[in-house]
Amino acid sequence: MTIQWFPGHMAKARREVTEQLKMVDCVFELLDARIPYSSSNPMISDIIKDKPRVVLLNKMDMADPGETKKWLQHFEAEGVYPVMLDAKNGKNLNMVVKAAEAVTKEKFERLAAKGLRPRAIRAMIVGIPNVGKSTLINRLAKKSIAKTGNTPGVTKKQQWIKVGKTLELLDTPGILWPKFEDQVVGKKLSLTGAIKDSIIHLDEVAIYGLEFIQQYELETLNKHYNIQVEADSPYIDIFDAIGMSRGMKNKGNEIDYESVVELVVREIRNAKVGRYTFDRVKELESTDEAE
Ligand code: G4P
Incomplete structure (x- = not known):
């Protein structure tokens, strides 16, 4: 799917994600493991703010394993929890749940200390188009969730998908715009299929x-x-x-x-x-x- 990103669309996408963020305890930022820098949204930190975040390096089956290891270390050094993933073949899905538990541990301990009853962790997936958001949601849901609503501007009722006992995932991912900052980033996005009909x-x-x-x-x-x-x-x-x-x-x-x-x-x-x-x-x- 190709999305034409005009400033109005970006503002709307940002608004929608910001709204959805209010409902979740943590965010899964989905990146393409072949281009972890180029496939991230340019304003992601600004949008997510201090909400606990897990970086999912998807499509690891197509990335250089040695480089993926270095990227994992890089994110860890930055204080971000990373997981490498192959959503298409369902590799490392259990690590996604573990990561959500790890990054929300403190919050839930705080809630428990206040006497609140334990509940499932609520999470959502965000990322630029074609990084594998729908594939991952379907894998975690263990069924096919309709892709309607997976377009900025097309809204549908959001539902929670139960993933095991400890996690609930919003069935609609947050779609954010890619980087347009330079030609090289554009070429990498095209080379990995993140943008298919490119201006490049x-x-x-x-x-x-x-x-x-x-x-x-x-x-x-x-x-x-x-x-x-x-x-x-x-x-x-x-x-x-x-x-x-x-x-x-x-x-x-x-x-x-x-x-x-x-x-x-x-x-x-x-x-x-x-x-x-x-x-x-x-x-x-x-x-x-x-x-
Ligand atoms: P999106 O919701 O983020 O827009 O992405 P989507 O899930 O539609 O995935 C985009 C493409 O990436 C799909 O391929 C999907 O199969 C593929 N994909 C997702 N995760 C992985 C992964 O971990 N490894 C590999 N190798 N591919 C992955 P497609 O060719 O557009 O569709 P299809 O023919 O596979 O259905």
């Missing part, structure tokens, strides 16, 4: 993806496409090699670049070339230091 040209997305794999996993790139490019080969040579190898030519017997671009973007999006994490913790930390 697909050829630039393919070039970014190919150059990334050329830099980090040249051998995998050569092997996957059955080509022989070098670490310093220009991208056009990579396009030519893939086109030749896959027999993608047009009627004039020239490389059909459009088809090559589509193939490359589709395969990287689906992690067919390999598992990559396009946001590196190191880069984020070095920008933090420079500020």
Whole structure:
């Protein structure tokens, strides 16, 4: 689903999430494990404020496991509780419940000390489009919850889904807008399918993806496409090699670049070339230091 984000929509989305937040004890912020920085909403801390938060690094099955580990450490160091997750295949779902218990422990102890009866923890999921919010809700609900209302502006009656004995989840996720801050973030969002019909040209997305794999996993790139490019080969040579190898030519017997671009973007999006994490913790930390 593609959402056109205009300032009015962002204000409305923010209002709706702020309203929903009043009903919950904690928030699950769903991110794409391949781009934990780029897939976060730019105002998330401002919106969530001091509500206990769990960061869920979803789609871990498509991310580089070593990099995911570094991201988990990074979030822990920042005082945020992180969980890596594969909502599609239902991996680590029990850790989501554990995380909710951990981040709300103090609040519930306080309530118990005041003599209040114990009750289930109430939580909601927030995140930008396509990070897997509906998939996770359905997994936790153990059934398919209709996607109606999963659009800013379309309201429906909200219900609580029981997840085991200790957790209740709002059946409607909070949908927030993605970052538009720079071209590189845009390319990463497109490369991971967070934005599908992007204002960024697909050829630039393919070039970014190919150059990334050329830099980090040249051998995998050569092997996957059955080509022989070098670490310093220009991208056009990579396009030519893939086109030749896959027999993608047009009627004039020239490389059909459009088809090559589509193939490359589709395969990287689906992690067919390999598992990559396009946001590196190191880069984020070095920008933090420079500020
Ligand atoms: P949203 O509500 O946040 O907008 O996202 P949604 O659940 O619709 O998920 C977006 C896409 O991401 C879906 O794929 C979904 O299957 C996939 N997805 C969600 N979680 C995971 C995960 O942990 N691992 C992987 N590999 N994929 C995940 P789709 O192609 O749009 O739909 P479908 O063909 O899978 O149904």
